Amino acid sequence: MSTHPAVQGRTRRLVAGMVVSVSLLGLTAACSDSEAATAGTVYFGVSGPKTGPSAEYGRLWQQGFDLALEEINQNGGIDGRKVELKWEDSQSDPKQTVPIATKFVDDQTVIAELGDFSSPASIAASPVYNRGKLVQYGFTNSAVEFTNGGEYSWSPSITLDVFQERNAEWVSRKAKKVSVVYLETDWGKQAFKYFSQFAAEKGIEIVYSSPILPDSTDVKPILIKGREAAPEAFVHLGYGPDGALVVKQLRDVGFDKQFFGGQNTPQFIELAGPAAEGDIVNGIFSPADTDPRIQDFVGKFRAKFGVDPGDFNVYAYDALKVLVDAANHGGATREGVLKGLKESEFNGIGLGEFTFDQKSRRPDGVSPRELVLQNGKFVPTT
Secondary structure (H helix, E strand, O other), rough: OOOOOHHHHHHHHHHHHHHHHHHHHHHHHHHHHHHHHHOOOOOEEEOOOOOOHHHOOOOOHHHHHHHHHHHHOOOOOOOOOOOOOEEEEEEOOOHHOOOOOOOOOOOEEEEEEOOOOHHHHHHHHHHHHHHHOOOOOOOOOOOOOOOHOOOOEEEHHHHHHHHHHHHHHHHOOOOOEEEEEOOHOOOHHHHHHHHHHHHOOOOEEEEEEEEOOOOOOHHHHHHHHHHHHHOEEOOOOOOOOHHHHHHHHHOOOOOEEEOOOOOHHHHHOOOOHHHOOEEEEOOOOOOOOOOOOHHHHHHHHHHHOOOOOOOHHHHHHHHHHHHHHHHHHHOOOOHHHHHHHHHOOEEEEEOEEEOEEEOOOOOOOOOEEEEEEOOEEEEEEE
């Protein structure tokens, strides 16, 4: 049966109207998606310790991030968009960093991740970030193998082998016989391996060595053995809290010679007290540096927090600034951050001017500084 011509015309007009409406709806949706990609807050994820044994480092990170965020947003954020952090408390535990990585990869508002604190915690999560094509910026990860995780694993941290080569060099200027204690962890064992290698090359004899547990409260029996080996200096390879314990108990058992160890952190200085006076560490920063740019940073940090900044404040401050610079260069997307890291030049408080080596995904040509503790502050030795 044929349809009346008038009905056919109305049908054609109705269909045409529906097509136009659907097209307009599609165009509106496309515009909304486009606007979403170029408007609103830009988020970076942070996987790091807010509780647990490493919580002090998370606190130092937070201070560095807070100052950086304040400056970044005052200066227009990323292409006029506000920058904020989404922080997940990992306790720097590899068992927790993996699900955190999955959460960040699935959250499409997160354009890059910062952390985790320890190299093992970061390495455990690297496969997730690399499969998800989300930059993992392990800014305190000194383990040599961290950036082997893939194209999306990057770190500005000086590697453990470089740290320990410099450490051995500075030790060699003060002593030829040393006792060494190191943390009974993967990081501590690797640090001792590198230090031993470079010590031998520089003519240093290790007359005694022993691991110590991270949660030890009494290491005097170990230190007495190290003292009895008649070293000219004592070397500690570890973190701030255990370094403070070691140097205080070293003085308690009568060792009054040169100590190398601990960390450039307020916690180490406070816990160790006068026992650490003259301690030598390798670091990246000193608030006593006379460079005007560094003094400007120190002044702002003191005004905001009432204390001098240390290495881990600077690590966090610089890390966020680097990722924001990368996004401003390449675009506020996951691929934009990757592009920016590959193509940009950076200027940090800790490392100064640098670019990333494209193979290692670490800074080119940087090395730590030798710092000595004088009157409760770490200052450059030269």
